[in-house]
Amino acid sequence: MSATPNEATAYLVKGAAIGSGAAADLLIRNGVITETGTGLSVAGATVIDAEGLVAVPGMVDLHTHLREPGREDAETVETGSRAAALGGFTAVHAMANSSPVADTAGVVEQVYTLGRKAGWTDVRPVGAVTIGLAGERLAELGAMADSRARVRVFSDDGICVHDPVLMRRALEYVKAFDGVIAQHAQEPRLTDGAQMNEGDVSAVLGMTGWPAVAEESIIARDVLLAQHVDSRLHVCHVSTAGSVEIIRWAKQRGIKVTAEVTPHHLWLTDELVRSYDPVYKVNPPLRTDEDVQALRAGLADGTIDIIGTDHAPHPSEAKECEWAQAAMGMTGLETALSVVQHTMIESGLIGWDDFARITSRMPAQIGRLQDQGQPLEAGSAANITLIDPAARWTVEPNKMATMGRNSPFAGRELPGRVVATFYQGHPTVLDGSLNTPRTAEGE
Amino acid sequence: MSTSAAAPSPQPARVVLAEADIDRALTRIAHEILEANKGSKDLVLLGIPRRGYPLARRLAAKIAATDPGVKAENITGQLDVTMFRDDLKRQPTRAPLPTQLPATGIDDKVVVLVDDVLYSGRTIRAALDALVDLGRPRIVRLAVLVDRGHRELPIRADHVGKNLPTSSAEKVRVRLAETDSVDGRPVNEVVIEDRTA
């Protein structure tokens, strides 16, 4: 491998707007932002002209499916973390529904090590709540927390921890190491065979409906459980207006609940299902425009804390089939920034500081990542995403770094482009293209 | 060739048969039919939609006028040949029209197929196939208002209102009061238009 200790290079980012604020220069050295100000000039530093660009803290995804181990035909840690870097992410949380399930220290350490080796982004494994995601017995949460992967987020994502006693125990138990349970809120009996949002469109299309109440009833139960045992609860991919209401109510009562929304639920609706194109099949399902508007409002007012991509790559055969046969999920890492810019920033609901909050600061805080989500100031770890907000590009899944071709935004023109991603001081992306991975210390 | 040269002005539609000419032609055909058949016995006139049918009715009326024993509606029918055409894939989809035979049927009858224009002969070929599925006439004859030549099959008409030498770039239009109107007025005429314009 390269003998150059690439953190030794100094980078001077000149003239980027810092979030919603004024333009400034950022000096990056040894993985840290060492100096900020205007008119900085450093001998030997690689200068990056960032005039017209926006600098935000490196994006953190709390909800990514990297598929490895087990489904390397869909994605690998290498390809998924390349996609993450290109999408502006300096950390991603790899969901536990791999094969084998990430329910032991061994598996989470394997994923963690693969991420370190890849070097494109900080890969943080999520541990399963229950053994094999079976919803019956708790996995060894403590062992995963104590492992080299230092797992703090636990989730059976894809499957709901629907047993209320098991959920209660999990919420309580992870307090021992400041963990959080990220719940996939889906009442299983109410969604037996469900194919899409239950409503006007499902009635016409003759597809088994996925009622909003199946999500909302679990969230309502879980926030009450979290209150009862005074634990941290994170709600994955909130998709309905009713869920936003319940979470708003819970936050007003001081319950320690955080919530996430995916970029696709901020934009797309179940009207798209009329095409029967399985690229729009996702869990939770695309809802109505009323839900979309409520999710945007909830994200803007802080009821919903973060963007989580729920990046779910699938091999093409999993989507080139009948809707009912198709796998659920959409890719999202490489479109998240643009979709959020389109739905939230260009609609005037939030600014770039809020963007930094929902894509970096809050997800890092929920995941307890110490060196992520920090403000762009001297002394912070140099995790930085440089964005060209004026750029426009057309989504072409074949050109993406992810192996998944299942982008629901294919063919759409989106605003905003990641120009550079600095991961611990190293540019993994420069000029909008992959640069080099960061070589981990000691490897 | 200069592209700026003025395009040849489109040939105005040329009337080749006016209303009175059509009527005269039909009167003559009616007499020919009776002559060939030695009377009206077993005669059945089957018009091919759309304009062959009104022509068949007019012929039948003329025949009935000369022979009080004949009721025009009892010897007239319509034969739809859509399903028997060989060019369906080359044409816009067309819905079939009803086939209606006189109550006497066509078995052992003298069937006169009636159409407006005889051109390639393919319609008549289709009509002969359609007839076979409906019964077994003793004789089948063909009467057309206009024969414009350019046959693609060994088919000829027994009774022709007018032979019209045409070029294949021309289009022969038959307009009948029963099916056509110009400016809201029913018309009876046969015109030739230049299609190259």
Next chain:
Amino acid sequence: MRHLLSTEDLGKDDAVRILDTAEEMAAVSDREVKKLPVLRGRTVVNLFFEDSTRTRISFEAAAKRLSADVINFAAKGSSVSKGESLKDTAQTLEAMGADAVVIRHWASGAPARLAASGWIDAAVVNAGDGTHEHPTQALLDAFTMRRNWARINGTASPGTDLSGMKVAIVGDVLHSRVARSNLWLLRTLGADVTMVAPPTLLPVGVAKWPCTVSYDLDETLAAGPDAVMMLRLQGERMNAAFFPSTREYSRRWGFDDRRLQALDSHGLKETIIMHPGPMNRGLEISAAAADSPRSTVLQQVRNGVSVRMAALYLLLSGETHAAPATIQEAQR
């Protein structure tokens, strides 16, 4: 018309054209020679992912009367159930030169998927997909209704619609592709529709449908419908808490002898009773109702062949997409 996938997107002109063409096809079926040469040399594939002998036979008879070659592909129990995808099956049929694919599938939307995927160039006819639509059933139902409606009104049926007709559709609307296809088509043709069902067997979202919804069959019959269409109750519904028992279902939503007499006592001489078949006699319809002169069940079966002939003819006879740009004028 490139495909026939649903009645929801079927315009009134196309619908009436199919029904009118079916009238001509019905006339052919009454002849001694019941065959037309129109689809000679064309290949129609019946691709059935779900058993339905009746529908398959009806399509097969229709295609054969038009002289098409028919290939029956029962995907159930074949390589398809062993993991071969719809895509591979479609491409196989394409390679065999299928001109039309009549597809029956347990999954809603499978025909639409087949038509839009680009995997196959053939015309796609939906022969029933999941709980979505069954357009040829609705067309044959409308054809049957139109003939009766025209007879009552003393008119000829070609060219007409169903304006002013009142139709009640009764039973498991939630899971019924027949109910959905009928609703859209009947509305397009100008009829008024009432859906009668237990609340558990109506979809969430039915309030937005262009129909009246009733939980009370007796009330609906008293309002004087011109046609009552009974839907088949699938066996698997009986154990899924949609209703307490089949006995209770029959009593409240079945067309029993008492309701047959009620039609007479309401003075509804001309009201017809329809059923798409196969019937559960004694459950959603009593034997007396099924066999009464009001019943159009056998007419529906007969009309099914005519309507499917019309659909296949109209889909396959037009210009092919590969046709040259200059269309020769229809000159005789």
